[in-house]
Amino acid sequence: MTATVARGAAMAARADDVWKVYGSGEAQVVALRGVSVEFERARFTAIMGPSGSGKSTLMHCLAGLDSVTRGTIHIGDMTVTGLGDAGLTKLRRDKVGFIFQQFNLLPTLTAQENILLPLSIAGRKPDPDWLATVVDTVGLRDRLNHRPAQLSGGQQQRVACARALASRPEVIFADEPTGNLDSRSGAEVLNFLRRSVAEHQQTIVMVTHDPVAASYADRVVFLADGQIVSELVEPTPDTVLDTMKKLDGLTEAGQ
Numbered sequence: 572m573t574a575t576v577a578r579g580a581a582m583a584a585r586a587d588d589v590w591k592v593y594g595s596g597e598a599q600v601v602a603l604r605g606v607s608v609e610f611e612r613a614r615f616t617a618i619m620g621p622s623g624s625g626k627s628t629l630m631h632c633l634a635g636l637d638s639v640t641r642g643t644i645h646i647g648d649m650t651v652t653g654l655g656d657a658g659l660t661k662l663r664r665d666k667v668g669f670i671f672q673q674f675n676l677l678p679t680l681t682a683q684e685n686i687l688l689p690l691s692i693a694g695r696k697p698d699p700d701w702l703a704t705v706v707d708t709v710g711l712r713d714r715l716n717h718r719p720a721q722l723s724g725g726q727q728q729r730v731a732c733a734r735a736l737a738s739r740p741e742v743i744f745a746d747e748p749t750g751n752l753d754s755r756s757g758a759e760v761l762n763f764l765r766r767s768v769a770e771h772q773q774t775i776v777m778v779t780h781d782p783v784a785a786s787y788a789d790r791v792v793f794l795a796d797g798q799i800v801s802e803l804v805e806p807t808p809d810t811v812l813d814t815m816k817k818l819d820g821l822t823e824a825g826q
């Protein structure tokens with residue numbers, strides 16, 4: 572199955588017939604088997620699927636963190652496939668933002684310094700108006716001088732969200748961003764991600780195992796055994812859960 576959106580819509584990211592094979596001989600694992608998927612600008616897409624179905628591999632290939640064995644990746648108007656080290660560094664610096672399950676903040680830096688770090692590394696000056704908007708949207712104004720250890724998990728993840736948004740990247744990739752948070756902090760982070768899509772036209776691609784987290788997205792793409800097997804638009808926790816159950820049934824029947 573090929574997951575597509577309306578023709579002519581502006582694409583923030585695209586995979587065309589992407590294959591990813593790890594290892595060789597008996598140790599060979601085919602993690603992605605001809606995945607074609609498009610991510611429209613200013614939309615929030617969740618990627619779901621059983622453990623080992625290829626979610627992280629797909630996200631890493633899209634973000635230029637891992638190379639593809641075959642096929643093509645685009646981020647905006649940039650062809651990721653075939654980029655050398657310098658091109659990949661530029662892509663990661665200018666076009667993509669990341670949010671990880673473990674927050675990945677630098678412990679010795681304040682919240683503000685963490686938020687500004689990718690821009691400082693890129694030698695770019697922050698846009699003060701945009702930065703103020705981001706800081707206010709994530710509700711961190713009174714925490715900017717705190718270090719990560721002085722912040723709750725939810726606050727640390729909001730710093731990580733602000734860091735990803737600060738450079739206004741083409742796409743933010745979020746890998747289980749609520750995996751380490753209680754449901755209330757998780758909801759805060761998800762609401763914030765939603766607002767960044769609705770109010771600031773950010774594009775977000777999020778890997779999650781959680782049907783409630785996925786229901787914050789505009790669309791859910793389901794992977795099983797390295798292939799896209801289903802898709803939902805305007806998901807609810809119930810429709811996501813139903814689709815997961817059906818896919819579990821199919822996967823078990825196929826084994």
Ligand SMILES: Nc1ncnc2c1ncn2[C@@H]1O[C@H](COP(=O)(O)OP(=O)(O)OP(=O)(O)O)[C@@H](O)[C@H]1O
Binds near residue numbers: 594601621629
């Ligand atoms: N570096 C690697 N070397 C070899 N095999 C790998 C490597 N990374 C992933 N794999 C394999 O590729 C397949 C897909 O892995 P991937 O991590 O993308 O799945 P996932 O859907 O993200 O799983 P999970 O939900 O458990 O995080 C798995 O069979 C995994 O063991």
